[in-house]
Amino acid sequence: MTIGKRFRASTLGRSVIRNPNRVTTRDRAAGHWSNFFLHIYPVKIRRKEIYFRYSWFLGVASLALFGSLVVSGIYLMFFYVPSPTTAYGNIQFIQTQVPFGQYIRNVHRWSAHFMVLAVAAHMARVFYRGAYKSPREFNWVIGVVLLVLTLLLSFTGYLLPWDQLAYWAVTVGTSMAAYVPIIGEQVSNVLIGGQEVGSATLIRFYVLHVALLPTVGVVVIALHLWRWRKDSMLDTEHDQQEAM
Amino acid sequence: MTHNNELSRRKFLTRMWAAGGGLMAAAGAWTGWDLLRPSAASSLTAQVKTLPPQAVPATGVVEIKAARGYLTREGDQVIALSWKCPHLGCRVPWCESSQEFECPCHGSVFNRLGEYRAGPSPRNMDRLATTVVDGSLVIDPGNVTPGGPLGPETIDEPPAGPRCIGEGH
Known part of the structure; x- marks a missing residue:
């Protein structure tokens, strides 16, 4: 008897794992169904959906990159203080003094770049496949929200190194927001928190970047995956046309 | 049997809850917006x-x-x-x-x-x-x-030498 099986057979194991015996297909489906972490995936899936050519795994890639960004971002938060007097020095310190600091920062930076690419490619792939069509229209809408969140996370993270590139890029970006009719000026002022990019802007962008946007992102990602699971066995218009 | 156009107790309470929720949401949005608006003190006022x-x-x-x-x-x-x-x-x-x-x-x-x-x-x-x-x-x-609209220049001072920024920006 392996350790895993003995654990499952014990009182503790049976209290943790609801369906300990994974013998038949039905057992495995039941185990899958009752697992909080696995329940976002469908219990059964059509074989063609797990081939690379079906989706190019772009949604999974986006999710994996998001996970990588959360983990590396939490590491960076231990060493970063969002204030004009400290921010740039903290980044230098992470790069030169913190063990693996440069590695972690590069993971964060490159994951961010690749996530924008992966999300855009995912969107294009879903569009070309016609996978946005009925009955999956609403998941497309949720996906557009996720695209906007990804871009906002990217934009707010851009300011945090507090160097010349970041400063003027955000000056330009928030000035662009001011061109929006009626509300533009107000939105720009609330983003900047003053007349020009300064300490108020840095703390605002930091809070958006590490707290508000990721929290909203996790909720919307969960919704997106749940919809995907619910819709995965449904025929699309595309499938129906092929069947005819 | 109640008539459809009659305001039942349930319908009334549902509407009241919805109205209350809407009011709370509006108040929260307004408060949050006001909280985040830059204060007058943060603008450049000193002469x-x-x-x-x-x-x-x-x-x-x-x-x-x-x-x-x-x-x-x-x-x-x-x-x-x-x-x-x-x-x-x-x-x-x-x-x-x-x-x-x-x-x-x-x-x-x-x-x-x-x-x-x-x-x-x-x-x-x-x-x-x-x-x-x-x-x-x-x-x-x-x-x-705000500066005036684009138009002819009022002074005749052509560039005195090479520009500081490169071409094509």
């Missing part, structure tokens, strides 16, 4: 005392960092220009070699009076209000007049 008007030379400009702008001579008058580019807000430096304002972000170029010469800027450079107090020019950086 900046500078030089006597006659000390501003007929050529070139005088940078006034505290007022985020420049002083420049227009005939007998001295005007204050905001260094914030009307295009997307970058700081516009004075280029000594060409004797022009040249924005490094997207290549807007202005003459010595802040009049549009090239690039994507939608208008001339903005002006800051000035007064003379005890013989010195005082700039009010909070009082900004």
Whole structure:
């Protein structure tokens, strides 16, 4: 008897794992169904959906990159203080003094770049496949929200190194927001928190970047995956046309 | 049997809860927005005392960092220009070699009076209000007049030399 099986057979194991015996297909489906972490995936899936050519795994890639960004971002938060007097020095310190600091920062930076690419490619792939069509229209809408969140996370993270590139890029970006009719000026002022990019802007962008946007992102990602699971066995218009 | 148009107890309570929830959401949104709006104290309100008007030379400009702008001579008058580019807000430096304002972000170029010469800027450079107090020019950086519309330049001062920003920006 392996350790895993003995654990499952014990009182503790049976209290943790609801369906300990994974013998038949039905057992495995039941185990899958009752697992909080696995329940976002469908219990059964059509074989063609797990081939690379079906989706190019772009949604999974986006999710994996998001996970990588959360983990590396939490590491960076231990060493970063969002204030004009400290921010740039903290980044230098992470790069030169913190063990693996440069590695972690590069993971964060490159994951961010690749996530924008992966999300855009995912969107294009879903569009070309016609996978946005009925009955999956609403998941497309949720996906557009996720695209906007990804871009906002990217934009707010851009300011945090507090160097010349970041400063003027955000000056330009928030000035662009001011061109929006009626509300533009107000939105720009609330983003900047003053007349020009300064300490108020840095703390605002930091809070958006590490707290508000990721929290909203996790909720919307969960919704997106749940919809995907619910819709995965449904025929699309595309499938129906092929069947005819 | 109740009639459809009759307001049942359940329907009434549902509507009241919805109205209450809507009110709370509106109050929360308004409070949150008001909380995040920059306070008046964060704007540039302090008056900046500078030089006597006659000390501003007929050529070139005088940078006034505290007022985020420049002083420049227009005939007998001295005007204050905001260094914030009307295009997307970058700081516009004075280029000594060409004797022009040249924005490094997207290549807007202005003459010595802040009049549009090239690039994507939608208008001339903005002006800051000035007064003379005890013989010195005082700039009010909070009082900004948007620059005039694009048009012919009122001074004949072509670029004096090579530009500070590269071509193609």
